[in-house]
Amino acid sequence: MRMPSPLLLPPLLLALLAAGCATRAPQPSGDPAPAPRPAGGWPDKDGPDAVIPPDLHKVPDAQPRLEPIRKGGPNKPYEVLGQRYEPMTEDRPLVERGLASWYGRKFHGRPTSTGEVYNMYAMSAAHPTMPLPSYARVRNPKNGREVIVRVNDRGPFHKGRVIDLSYTAALKLDLLRGVAPVEVERITYEDIRTGAWMRGGTPADATVLSAAEPAPLFVPGAAAGAPEQTSTALLRNPPAATPAPTPTPPPAPAPSLAAGAQTDPAALLAGGSSSGGGESTARTDAKIAPGFWLQLGAYARLDGAETMRRQVLERLDSLAPLLAVVRDKGLHRLQAGPYASRDDARQAAERLRLELALTPLVVERR
Known part of the structure; x- marks a missing residue:
């Protein structure tokens, strides 16, 4: 085989190098290191995990149970991105309509506002002002799907967005493509006590809010604050272990703790x-x-x-x-x-x- 003349190599190499420089995209300088995430989280890009567990659509909804609203801590007023938020501190009904987003791997496994660990594959959510912890019904009006989530985090912090869902909750609502309109209803103690939460419906005395200035679509949802669940198991004391004695009307004055009870x-x-x-x-x-x-x-x-x-x-x-x-x-x-x-x-x-x-x-x- 005939070899090219050495005299032709330098011009050829120069031409190739020149062509490469002309078509090569500029090398990205790289994003700066993210700022430390404040309690409640910064709205930032997020996404699904590299490997998604199978059958997430079979994950059961959160099961509402009576949990005390934490005093202070995650329910104290706070400020994020110049916006002040006043969380609810009482057991009140709340219904909102606005946009929902979801957050995933960026906060998966990180501590939440209440010290719990966020699990993007559990049925949880973040809300800017709902008392923590709470339970909420979230409905996608486009397809009629609805889920029940445990609200254990703060966020989202974009105008128009009313709730940030876990990956699995968003999947079950078919919201993984981006933010979309939803209806959010807080489940009250009375709903849990009577079982009304299993039937759904909006309380007549619920505060109905509609998010103003819907934000443009954002894929795949803004990150809300780290999920903060304070799963405080409530104590219940049932004395009367033995049948109640023949009842005798207690005196009009305030009876003692033992009055009418089976235990002391x-x-x-x-x-x-x-x-x-x-x-x-x-x-x-x-x-x-x-x-x-x-x-x-x-x-x-x-x-x-x-x-x-x-x-x-x-x-x-x-x-x-x-x-x-x-x-x-x-x-x-x-x-x-x-x-x-x-x-x-x-x-x-x-x-x-x-x-x-x-x-x-x-x-x-x-």
Whole structure:
């Protein structure tokens, strides 16, 4: 084979180099290192993981349960990107319409605002002002799909967006392509207590908000704050483990904690905190959801049960969302619940026994 003349190589190489320089795209300088993520997160690019687990559409929705709203912490007013937010601190219904986005691998495995670890494959969400933790129903009006998520984080922080979903929640709603309009409804304690959350529907007294200035589409959703779930298991103390004695009307004065109860709650919460939780009104003769409950006492008169409730809450205000006064077989029974299983109820009863020196009674309602 004939070799090219060495005299031709330099011009040829020069020509090739020149052509390469003319067509080569500029080398990117590289993005600066991201700023430390503040509590609640910065709106920034995000995306799915490199390997997605199969059958995520089969992941069950979050199961609403009564959890106390944290005082302070993630429910204190805060400011992000110059915008001030005032989180709700009470159990109130809330309905919003606006845009939903989702966040994924960027925050997967990172601590949330409440110290929990974000799992993009769980059914969770972030909301800028909903009390934490909360449960919410999210509906995609375009296809009618809806899911229930546990709200445990702060975000999103884009105008027009009302909720930031986990990857799996967005997948089940068919929202992975970007942000889209949704309807968000907070599930209240009453909804959980009565089982109304399983039927859906918007409460008549709900605050309905519509996000202003919808943001342009953004793929794949802005990152909200790290999910912060404070899964605080509430204690429930069901004394009345043995059948209630023949009821005798308690004296008009405020009965003691032991009045009408089957166990001696004299040592009830010796070191508990008093935060005025007793001022809230217990649900009386409300529709009681099926499940396992812990009975605190049985009283011939309603004021006996109410007084017991107030005294319990003075020492353990986290029980407030769980307590209900139920009239059954001629007695007013102070109960806390419901729990999803007997084991859950027994675990709560054991915690109550250790903390309050009570022997709770587990009651099943069908």
